[in-house]
Amino acid sequence: LSQRGASFGIPGEQVDGMDVRAVMAASEKALEHCRSGKGPYILEMVTYRYRGHSMSDPAKYRSxxxxxxxxxxxxxxxxxxxxxxxxxxxxxxxxxxxxxxxxxxxxxxxxxxxxxxxxxxxxxxxxxxx
Incomplete structure (x- = not known):
């Protein structure tokens, strides 16, 4: 997903969303990019969902x-x-x-x-x- 903007000249980056330091560093980089007038920046935060998608999803696909x-x-x-x-x-x-x-x-x-x-x-x- 982070590369979806490439054809429009929008940079992106995939980040370990489970690491607060990585999120902070990527956020600072994206903010600097946007605030300096270079346009939007896509951040894709990869995280792990502990539960199912909804109350009706028992998440049996993971042990x-x-x-x-x-x-x-x-x-x-x-x-x-x-x-x-x-x-x-x-x-x-x-x-x-x-x-x-x-x-x-x-x-x-x-x-x-x-x-x-x-x-x-x-x-x-x-x-x-x-």
């Missing part, structure tokens, strides 16, 4: 061992967590504390989204450039 191996060895969050701990930049307790704070923010946002009243129809085009 549980394969999925577990990917989670253990290639999960982006686990890879960052391991690097932070190994480098001494954070402890397990620090990361657990951060996780607790993040989960609380997400729960608060979800609660707001589900219980806050709908905005007035007059707000429909607020912050929309027409």
């Amino acid at each position: 549980k061992d394969e999925v577990q191996k990917m989670r253990t060895e290639h999960d982006p969050i686990e890879q960052v967590r391991k690097r932070l701990i190994d480098a001494g930049w954070a402890s397990e307790d620090d990361l657990k504390s951060m996780d607790k704070e993040i989960r609380a923010k997400v729960a608060e946002a979800a609660e707001f989204a589900q219980t806050d009243p709908e905005p007035d129809a007059s707000e429909l085009y607020t912050d929309i450039l027409l």
Whole structure:
């Protein structure tokens, strides 16, 4: 997919979407390209889906061992967590504390989204450039 724009002069790159450092580097490269006025840039992020495509897809085409191996060895969050701990930049307790704070923010946002009243129809085009 990353090469689909080649015939239109649009460069592209395939990136390991499971590696946050590779994603960051490719994103910076693409942003520099676009912001310098050279036009669009296609990034294809190759990732591994742990579950099926939908609730009706039991994902029987992969073994549980394969999925577990990917989670253990290639999960982006686990890879960052391991690097932070190994480098001494954070402890397990620090990361657990951060996780607790993040989960609380997400729960608060979800609660707001589900219980806050709908905005007035007059707000429909607020912050929309027409």
